[in-house]
Amino acid sequence: MPLKHLAVGTLALGAATLGYASGIERRHWTLRTSELPVLARGARPLTILHISDLHMLPGQTSKQRWVAALDRFEPDLVVNTGDNLAHPQAVPAVLRALGPLLDRPGVFVFGSNDYYAPKPKNPARYLMPRGRRKRIHGRRLPWRDLRAALIEHGWQDLTHVRRTVTLDGQRVFVAGVDDPHLHRDRYTDISGTPDRAAALRLGLTHSPEPRILDAFAADGYDLVLAGHTHGGQLRVPGVGALVTNCELDRSRARGVSRWGAHMWLHVSAGLGTSPYAPVRFACPPEASLLTLVARPTAGLPLRKQTPFKAPSDVR
DSSP states (O other), rough: OOHHHHHHHHHHHHHHHHHHHHHHHOOOEEEEEEEEEEOOOOOOEEEEEOOOOOOTTTTTTHHHHHHHGGGGEEEEEEEEOOOOOOTTTTTTHHHHHGGGGGSSOOOOOOOHHHHHHOOOOOOGGGHHHHHHOOOOSSOOOOOOHHHHHHHTTEEOOOTTTEEEEEEEEEEEEEEEEOGGTTTTTOGGGTTTTOOTTTTTEEESSSSSOOHHHHHHHHHOSEEEOOSSGGGBBBTTTTTTEEESSSSOOOSSSSSSEEHHHHTOOOOOOOOSOOSSSSSOBOOEEEEEOOOOOOOOOSOOOOOOEEEOOOOGGGO
16 A cells, blocks of 8 residues: 555544544443442442533533433432533533432532633643643632532532431441542541441542542442543553553543452543543443442352443433
C-alpha cells in the first residue's frame, strides 16, 4: 500500500473513532448491575443505586431524563459519590436528573468538580505522574446550594460523618470523607470500628485513593463506593484503562474488586466528562445498580458484572 494511502486511511480511522467517541458513546447511557456478598449472614438483600460524576451542564436534557428514569428500579438507597457539577448554573439540572430519586433514602459526598469548575488542560498530563498531582482549579461552583437542596430532600451529607440508617428494617452504618483528590479528606474524623451489629458497613469517597481505602479496610468496612476515574474514559480493547487520574491501579478503574481480605470496592465509571474533553471510548457512561446479599459461609466467587442497557424509552 502506498504511504500516502496509509496516511489517509489512518487519518480517516482516527476521525471516525473521535466522531464515535464524542458523538455517540458519551451519550450511550448504561446501567451496570453487580451482586456483592457483603451483608451480614442472615441479612435480607438490599439494592444500592450508585451515581457518580454527572459533570452536569444545564442543557444536558438526555442525561437528566435517563437518570430520573432509574427510579423505576426502586433502590433501597441512592449513593452519590460526587462531581455533580460542570457549570455554575447546573444545580437545577442536577436536581431535575435526580428527580424522583430524591424521595428515596440517599447519601452523598462531594468531589473536586462540585467545588471548582473544570478548565482546559493538556490531556497528555494525565499520563505523567507529576501532571496528575498538579491541580488546576477553575472558578468556584455553587456546591453549598446543591448541598442545601439535597439535605432539604432528606439526603444525608456524609462528609467526615458517621451515620446509621435503616433500610428495609436493617441497620446500615455509613461514613464518608471529603475528596482525597484535593487532599480535603480527614479520615481521623470518622476513624474507629464501625457498628459491628449493622447488616452493612459502607464507606464513601469520591477519589479511590489507596491510603483512604486502606483506612476503611483497617477499620472493618464491608464495602466502599467511589467514582472519579471515569473508568479511564478512553479504554483500549484488550488493554483497559490507560489512567485512573489517581493512585489507584488501572485494573480497578471501574467495577468491583476486592481490597484486602474482607472489604469490597466498587468504582463507578460515571455518567459525564469534562466539557473540555467530551469523549468516551470503550467506556460508556454508566450508573450502577448493586444488589447486596449476605456473605456466604464459605468463599464463593463473585457473580459476573453485567452491563444493563436501559430500554429505549429511558435513554
